[in-house]
Amino acid sequence: MSKYLATKFNDIHFKNPVIPASGTFGFGREYEAFYDLAKLGGLCSKGLTLEPKSGNTGMRLWETPAGLMNSIGLENPGIDAFIENEWPHLKEIDTVTIVNVGGKDEESYLTAIEKLNAIDAQLIELNISCPNVKAGGMAYGIKAETAGEITRKVVELSRHPIMVKLSPNGEAVADIARACEAAGAQGISLINTLQGMAIDYKKKAVVFDNLYAGLSGPAVKPIALRMTHQVCQAVKIPVMAMGGISDWKDALEFIMAGATCLQIGTINFNNPMAPIEIIAGLEAYCINEGLANIGEVRGII
Amino acid sequence: MSKYLATKFNDIHFKNPVIPASGTFGFGREYEAFYDLAKLGGLCSKGLTLEPKSGNTGMRLWETPAGLMNSIGLENPGIDAFIENEWPHLKEIDTVTIVNVGGKDEESYLTAIEKLNAIDAQLIELNISCPNVKAGGMAYGIKAETAGEITRKVVELSRHPIMVKLSPNGEAVADIARACEAAGAQGISLINTLQGMAIDYKKKAVVFDNLYAGLSGPAVKPIALRMTHQVCQAVKIPVMAMGGISDWKDALEFIMAGATCLQIGTINFNNPMAPIEIIAGLEAYCINEGLANIGEVRGII
Amino acid sequence: MAVILSNTLVAPGIFKMTVAFTGDVKPGQFFMLRAWDKDPLLSRPISVHNYEPGQLTFLYQVVGKGTEILSRLQADDEVTIQGPYGNGFPEITGDLCVVGGGIGTAPLYYLVRHYQEQNPTGNCRVYLGFRDIAYGADAFAALADEVVLDIGGIITHKLTVLPGETVVTCGPEIMMAAVASAVPAENTVYVSLEAHMACGIGACLGCTCETRSGNKKVCKDGPVFVREEVFNV
Amino acid sequence: MAVILSNTLVAPGIFKMTVAFTGDVKPGQFFMLRAWDKDPLLSRPISVHNYEPGQLTFLYQVVGKGTEILSRLQADDEVTIQGPYGNGFPEITGDLCVVGGGIGTAPLYYLVRHYQEQNPTGNCRVYLGFRDIAYGADAFAALADEVVLDIGGIITHKLTVLPGETVVTCGPEIMMAAVASAVPAENTVYVSLEAHMACGIGACLGCTCETRSGNKKVCKDGPVFVREEVFNV
Numbered sequence A, B: 001m002s003k004y005l006a007t008k009f010n011d012i013h014f015k016n017p018v019i020p021a022s023g024t025f026g027f028g029r030e031y032e033a034f035y036d037l038a039k040l041g042g043l044c045s046k047g048l049t050l051e052p053k054s055g056n057t058g059m060r061l062w063e064t065p066a067g068l069m070n071s072i073g074l075e076n077p078g079i080d081a082f083i084e085n086e087w088p089h090l091k092e093i094d095t096v097t098i099v100n101v102g103g104k105d106e107e108s109y110l111t112a113i114e115k116l117n118a119i120d121a122q123l124i125e126l127n128i129s130c131p132n133v134k135a136g137g138m139a140y141g142i143k144a145e146t147a148g149e150i151t152r153k154v155v156e157l158s159r160h161p162i163m164v165k166l167s168p169n170g171e172a173v174a175d176i177a178r179a180c181e182a183a184g185a186q187g188i189s190l191i192n193t194l195q196g197m198a199i200d201y202k203k204k205a206v207v208f209d210n211l212y213a214g215l216s217g218p219a220v221k222p223i224a225l226r227m228t229h230q231v232c233q234a235v236k237i238p239v240m241a242m243g244g245i246s247d248w249k250d251a252l253e254f255i256m257a258g259a260t261c262l263q264i265g266t267i268n269f270n271n272p273m274a275p276i277e278i279i280a281g282l283e284a285y286c287i288n289e290g291l292a293n294i295g296e297v298r299g300i301i
Numbered sequence C, D: 001m002a003v004i005l006s007n008t009l010v011a012p013g014i015f016k017m018t019v020a021f022t023g024d025v026k027p028g029q030f031f032m033l034r035a036w037d038k039d040p041l042l043s044r045p046i047s048v049h050n051y052e053p054g055q056l057t058f059l060y061q062v063v064g065k066g067t068e069i070l071s072r073l074q075a076d077d078e079v080t081i082q083g084p085y086g087n088g089f090p091e092i093t094g095d096l097c098v099v100g101g102g103i104g105t106a107p108l109y110y111l112v113r114h115y116q117e118q119n120p121t122g123n124c125r126v127y128l129g130f131r132d133i134a135y136g137a138d139a140f141a142a143l144a145d146e147v148v149l150d151i152g153g154i155i156t157h158k159l160t161v162l163p164g165e166t167v168v169t170c171g172p173e174i175m176m177a178a179v180a181s182a183v184p185a186e187n188t189v190y191v192s193l194e195a196h197m198a199c200g201i202g203a204c205l206g207c208t209c210e211t212r213s214g215n216k217k218v219c220k221d222g223p224v225f226v227r228e229e230v231f232n233v
C-alpha cells in the first residue's frame, strides 16, 4: 500500500484511487492472469440486475475512432447468482469491492438493493445511466428529479453507502448530481457511456439491434473531464470519475479536476495492464513532484 | 454538376450535398489554393456576429484522441465588414452560400439578421450552439423553449430561409429540433461542438482561458450520427448533418440516417481535399450501387 | 511483445507472419494482436496457424485497418501478442475430416498437423474452399491423406463425410451452417466461430453467442463449439 | 506526398530529415507534416531548415507523438507535406545578427545561407544557445562570420548587437522576449513565433496572436513578426 496514493472516499479506505470500471472487468477473475487484484484500489462488479439477463442480441461491439461502442445490454447472472457464485471469491480479495446495480423500475432496484444488504460490500454503485437497456435505468438518470427520487429510496433501504452513477446523456449533469446529493447519495460516479449510433453502410443497416449504443474510450475523455469538473464544483460528496482514461496522465487530470477516485474502463481491452501502470505512474508522479499524497493536487483546477 | 449528387434542401438546389462547416473554412479563400470552390455543394461562412469580435485569449486549439478542442470564441470581422469585404467575393462563387450567424442576446441576433436582409445569401445558419462564448448563443440552444423563441423572431424578421444549428450539449435534441420547426425554421443543422475540458497536468492548469471548449472531429461521430437520426425522425424540415465526418463512408452513413446535406469540419485540417474526396466517393458509390441519385438511400435507416 | 521472424505475402491479400514465441499452444486457439497505439483502439484476434516451440505462425487476410498495419510489419519488428486464448479444438482420436473456407483454413493447418502427430495411423481428409485463389493447399496436401479443393463453388456440394469421421469446420458462418446441416447427425461436428472481440478473455461480454445452453463467450468458452450448441440442425 | 531521402539522428532527440521537393521556398516558412492517419489528428508545423531545388530539409526535435512517428521514418518512406506556408523572413540587406535557442535554430540556417548568397559582402553573426547539447554549430560556422555558442547559460548575457544590424531571433518565447527587450530600439528585430496550429493556412483562427495592429494569424501573417508588433518593448 502506497502512502502516496492512499485515498479516502468518505470513510472508505482505498489503497489507491484506481478501480477498473463496471462491465469492463467481469468479476475480476479474468484479469487475475495478468496481475494480483489486491494491487488495485478497488474492484467494481459487472452491472447486476435483480433477475438474470441475457443481454442484447446481435452485434455488441463496434469500434469508432479512439472509441468503442457497446451494446452488451447488462448481461449478468442476477443478484442471487452473484451473491452465491461471485461474491465469495470477490470478498476474499484484499481490496475495496463495489457492487454495480441496475434496474428496470423502482421495484427491481429496491429488491436488488435489499438483497445486497445480505453481503458486506463496501460501496454500491447505483447505475441509473446505462443507455443500452431499459433495465439500465437511464430513464431515471437523465433528469434531476427522477434521479433524486430513486436515489432517496435506495439510500433509505440500503445498509451500504450509495454512489450514484450518472449519465452524460441527460440534463445538466451538475443539476443531477446535486439532486442525488440532496437525496442522500454518499458519492457520485460518472460518466457512463455516451449514447451513439453506428450504421453499417455496406449492409445499409443499423449495426446494433438496439438502434443506439454506448460510446466509451479515449474519444470521450474531454467530455468526461468537463462533466467531472462540473460535478466536483457542484457537490461536496466525493466523485469517482471515468471516461476515456488511458494512462496516468489522464488519471491525474481527473484528479486535478476534483475526482477522488478513478475508474478505468475501455482501455483494459487495449492494455490489460493499464490499471497497474496507472497506479505506478501516479506513484512516480507523487515522488517526482515531492507530494506526500496524491490528494495534494486534487481539485486544484 | 453530378446528377447523382444533385440535392434539394427545400427549394434550394445544391450541386451536391457536401459543404465545409462553419469556422473550419474561413470565408473559403484559403482553400482556393487546393481546389475550385465551385465544386462544393455549398460554402458556409465563419460564424458572424453583429459586432466584430477578437475571439478568446490564450490557447485556442488542443488535440485529443481522434478529436480537436477549440476555443476560437467566434473571432470574426462583424456583419458589416463581412458584407463589405467578404460577400462580394463569396457571391461570385458558383455554389450555395450559407451565412452563419451568432449573437449574444436577442437584439444582437435580430440586428444582424436584419442587416443580412441586404444581401442575397441563400440560407442562414442560425448558430445557437457555440459553446465557447456567450455570443455563441448556446444559452438559447440548450433548451427547446428558448431555441423556439429566438427562432420565431429571427424567421419573422429575415427574408432568408433560416436553418437552426443545434447544440449537442442541451436537452433532448429532438425536442429542440421540434421547437425550432414549430417556430418556422426551414432547416436544422447539427451538431455543433461538444463541450469538453482539457487540463495541462504539467502546468497544473486548465488549458483554455475560457475553462471549457468545443470538441469536434472523428471522435464525436457516433454521437453526431445518433443525434442526426433522432432529429431526422422528429422533424419534417431538412437536416444538414455534421460531426466527425472524415470520408465518404461517414458521409453516406449520415445520409442513410436521414441527412439531406452534410457539413465537413475538422477533417479539413487533416486533409484539405476531404470535401472533394467525399464528393467523388459519394458519386462513385451511386454509380457502383446503380443509384440514379444519392437521395435513394436517404433516411433508409 | 514478440519479435517477428518473417511476414510475407502468400497470396493476394493473404499474409503469413511468424513470431518468436514459446508456450502451451493448442490448435484452434487464437492470440490478440496489435502493432499500434490507439488507432485502431482494439487488438485483433488471429488464430494460430502453426506452432512449434519458438515459432508461432499466423495466416491472415488484410481486410481493414488492423490487418493492413500488420501486413506492413517486417522481420525484426515487434508485435504485441496476448494469448493463447480460447478453448481450441478438442483432441480428436478417430478419423478426421476438416472443411475450411477461405481464411477459415488458417487454424485448420495446425489442427491437421497436430492430429497427424497424435494419430499416426488415423485417416485425415481435408476440404478447402476458396472464392477465387487458393492458398495453403500444398501444405495441407503434404500432411493429409486426401485434399479436395474447390474454387468458386460451394464446398458442401463436394462434401461426403464418412461414417465415424469427426468433422471440424472453419470459414464463413454461412458455410459452417451449411456443413452443419449437411453432415449426418451421427458424426460429431465442431465449428469455430468468429465474433467482434474487445477483451478476448471473457471480461467484456461483447462476443457472446447464443447456444442451446445459454449465452457463451466466443473468446473464452469458444471459439470452438459442437455444432448442436450453436446451429439449428 | 514527398519521398524521404534521409532521416537521421544528429543529436540526442534531434533529427534531420531531407525530402525530395522542388518549389518556391523562403527562409522562415514552414510545412505541415504528417505520416499518420488520424492518430494524432493534426499535421505538425515544421520550419524549413534548408532548401535547394530537389532537397528540402527539416531539423526537428522529438517532443511527442507526431515527431516521434516522424523520427521512425526511413529513406524511401513517404511523408505528406503541405506548404510552404507562412510569410517567411523578409529579405535582409544590411548586416545580420541571428539569435537562436535550441530547436529554434532550425529555420535560421536556411536564413543565414540565403542571406550569404544574397549579400556576399554582408556581415553575419550568429548566437546559438542550447540547454545542454549543441547541434548544428559547425554548419553555422561554415557560413557565418562569427558564431557565439552558449550552453546552459542565458544567451542574452552574451549578446551585443552592433549598430545597423538586423536581428532575427527564433527560440523559446521567453528567450525571444528577452532578445526583444535587450536589443536597442534602433535595430530592427524579427521574431519567429510558434502556436498550436490546425489548418496552417489561415482558415481556422486557431493560431491567432495579439499584435499592436489587432489579431494576426501566426500561420499566415507570421510566423515572422517585427518585435514591436508582438512584444511589449
Ligand SMILES: Cc1cc2nc3c(=O)[nH]c(=O)nc-3n(C[C@H](O)[C@H](O)[C@H](O)COP(=O)(O)OP(=O)(O)OC[C@H]3O[C@@H](n4cnc5c(N)ncnc54)[C@H](O)[C@@H]3O)c2cc1C
Pocket (backbone or CB within 6 Å): A062, A063, C030, C040, C042, C043, C044, C045, C046, C047, C048, C058, C059, C060, C061, C062, C063, C064, C065, C066, C067, C068, C103, C106, C107, C193, C194, C195, C196, C197, C223
Ligand atoms: C477467434 C478469431 C480468430 C480469427 N482468426 C483469424 C485468422 O487466423 N486470420 C484472419 O485473417 N482473420 C482471423 N479472424 C478475423 C480477424 O480478427 C478480422 O479479420 C480482423 O479483426 C479485422 O480487423 P481489421 O482492422 O483489419 O478490419 P476492420 O474491418 O477495420 O475491423 C473493424 C472491426 O471489426 C472487427 N472485425 C472485422 N472482421 C472481423 C471478424 N471476421 N471477426 C472478428 N472481428 C472482426 C475488428 O476486430 C474491428 O473491431 C479471426 C477472428 C476471430 C474472432
Ligand SMILES: Cc1cc2nc3c(=O)[nH]c(=O)nc-3n(C[C@H](O)[C@H](O)[C@H](O)COP(=O)(O)OP(=O)(O)OC[C@H]3O[C@@H](n4cnc5c(N)ncnc54)[C@H](O)[C@@H]3O)c2cc1C
Pocket (backbone or CB within 6 Å): B062, B063, D030, D040, D042, D043, D044, D045, D046, D047, D048, D058, D059, D060, D061, D062, D063, D064, D065, D066, D067, D068, D103, D106, D107, D193, D194, D195, D196, D197, D223
Ligand atoms: C511555425 C512553426 C514552425 C516550427 N518549426 C519547428 C522545427 O523546425 N523543428 C521542430 O522541432 N519544431 C518546430 N515547431 C514545433 C513543432 O511543431 C512541435 O514540436 C510539434 O508540433 C510537436 O508535435 P508532437 O506530436 O511531437 O508533440 P505533442 O506534444 O504530442 O503535440 C501535441 C499538440 O501540441 C502541438 N504542439 C506541441 N508543441 C508545439 C509547438 N512548440 N508549436 C506548435 N504546436 C505545438 C502539436 O502540434 C499538437 O497539436 C514549429 C512550430 C511552428 C508553429
Ligand SMILES: Cc1cc2nc3c(=O)[nH]c(=O)nc-3n(C[C@H](O)[C@H](O)[C@H](O)COP(=O)(O)O)c2cc1C
Pocket (backbone or CB within 6 Å): A021, A022, A023, A024, A046, A047, A048, A068, A070, A072, A074, A100, A127, A130, A165, A191, A192, A193, A215, A216, A217, A218, A220, A242, A243, A244, A245, A263, A264, A265, A266, A267, C204, C206
Ligand atoms: C463493454 C462495456 C460494458 C459496460 N458495462 C457496464 C455496466 O454493466 N454497468 C455500468 O455501470 N457501466 C458499464 N459500462 C460503462 C463503464 O463502466 C464506463 O462508465 C464507461 O465505459 C466510460 O469509461 P471508459 O471510457 O474508461 O470505458 C460498460 C462499458 C463497456 C465498454
Ligand SMILES: Cc1cc2nc3c(=O)[nH]c(=O)nc-3n(C[C@H](O)[C@H](O)[C@H](O)COP(=O)(O)O)c2cc1C
Pocket (backbone or CB within 6 Å): B021, B022, B023, B024, B046, B047, B048, B068, B070, B072, B074, B100, B127, B130, B165, B191, B192, B193, B215, B216, B217, B218, B220, B242, B243, B244, B245, B263, B264, B265, B266, B267, D204, D206
Ligand atoms: C476551429 C473551429 C471553429 C468553429 N467555428 C464555428 C463557428 O464559427 N460557427 C459555428 O456554427 N460552428 C463552428 N464550429 C463548429 C463546426 O462548424 C462543426 O459544427 C463542428 O466542428 C462539428 O463538425 P466536425 O466534427 O466535422 O468538425 C467550429 C469548429 C472548429 C473545429
Ligand code: FES
Pocket (backbone or CB within 6 Å): C196, C197, C198, C199, C200, C201, C202, C203, C204, C205, C206, C207, C208, C217, C218, C219, C220
Ligand atoms: S471478447 Fe470480451 S468477453 Fe469475449
Ligand code: FES
Pocket (backbone or CB within 6 Å): D196, D197, D198, D199, D200, D201, D202, D203, D204, D205, D206, D207, D208, D217, D218, D219, D220
Ligand atoms: S492554424 Fe489555422 S488559422 Fe493558423
